[in-house]
Amino acid sequence: MIKLLIVYLAAALLCFVVSTITGNYSQVDKLWSLIPIAYVWIVTVQSGFELRLALMALLVTAWGFRLSYNFSRRGGYSWKFWTGEEDYRWAVVKAKPEFAAKWRWLVFNLLFISFYQMGLILLFTLPAVRSMDGLPLGWADYLLAALIIALIVVETVADQQQWNYHKEKKKVQAAGGELPDKYKKGFVHTGLWGLVRHPNYAAEQAIWIVFYFFSVAATGIWLNWSVMGAILLVLLFWGSSSLSESISKGKYPDYAEYLKRVPRFIPFRF
Template sequence: MDLLQAFGWLALAMAALMLGGWRWERAHRNAGIVDVLWATGMGLAAVFLAAIGPGAVLPRILLAVLGGVWALRLAMHLWRRVRGEAEDGRYHHLRAHWKDSGPAFLLFFLGQALLVLLFALPFAAVAANPAGDFSAWTALGVAAWLLAVGGEAVADRQLARFRADPRNRGRTCDTGLWRFSRHPNYFFEWLHWFAYVFLSVGSPLHLLSWAGPVLMYLFLRYLSGIPWTEAQALRTRGDDYRRYRERTPMLFPWFPRDPDRRRSQA
């Protein structure tokens, strides 16, 4: 099966998955399921491309295991939120803006199927890698994956604990990793995609692997990640989030700033 055929079958599977998700959204009025299905689709894409890829056994096994475990953890984390909480404020705002339009949400869900295909390009690069020996690049790929997925899991748990405490209602989480970045989960999600850049070194499709970190940065920084999340935070937490935004770096972790000192210097 060549790459075009593989992506054709993947497109059909993702369209069917998202169509089912759209029907669930219509029944439950919770569009957060789209995030669960995106993560699920990415895991399926990693395993599928690893299974049919023309590359050596080692990179294909690593792709199936690392891509599958990353996607499974993310999908389960997101599903717990969708199942146990009200619809995410970002999607609730979108629902009001679209007047709960079924066709609008259908296009939105199918658009997520297209994004699975785009983000599966790095997986195709790894699956085509003929280098079958464990190398320094392999070690870097595994190390990047461990750091990124571990960091994202820690950030998710810290935020979940903070939100579970009723005393924190209306407040912004600024402890743990969230003290050094307003979006540490997004930072580690972006970092995760470099694992496939390293694992695909030697592949004839290596350039495709850069679609992961490049596209993820663009989406997180300018499109569906940080802009949506921060707009919702300002709507719900107001001045508390504005103060947090003044002192805390946006994406890349660093030490908190002193806004009062900056204003006095100005």
């Protein structure tokens, strides 16, 4: 656990320093898909390569590589590691009156963007720690692994549909042609995006909720302290998606109707 805390503190401090110096506040985004791999493999090595931990580490590695690829093709990474595309939402948040004073944004960057978000990443990987010295690997573990693989596929399809939509829209615009109705809306709204407004976010949350259940399989205890990371991740995505939707609603005339018609994360309304 000490090694995990050292990695966390070093990564959070690095994100704060680099973002403060460069003005690019997406430094945590660059590590979001990479550092969980390090965390889970550290635990796996410390466990002596227990089978359950090795399985969890392989799943997180597959998740991380896929997410890193998607982030990279959107311009998130650069050989100048401190550069790369910044999440457009940070500029919107920074422009709010609450952050008119520079020191307030500095504190927000330190506490929330850097240390809280990096801490959250550590928290949602902690079911690996709780799974150490657990019960023998069983059918539940294989079922959980299959669910995570299926969710990675769903997230991949959702990201690809979004990528294809915006790529084709920009291609038509660059050619000076008339945009078909599908692209005039400006936002992806078909495929998985016609079932829920954020299928990639939904799959991402589900992956880490399922990941938690490895600790249940290892201990036989349905509720343990390592669930906190998954809970906080769901809360983060709720707030993050709300911010995205408020921006999209002001940008796209048809988005308000989309909000009314399509559920946020679950493909049915309660």
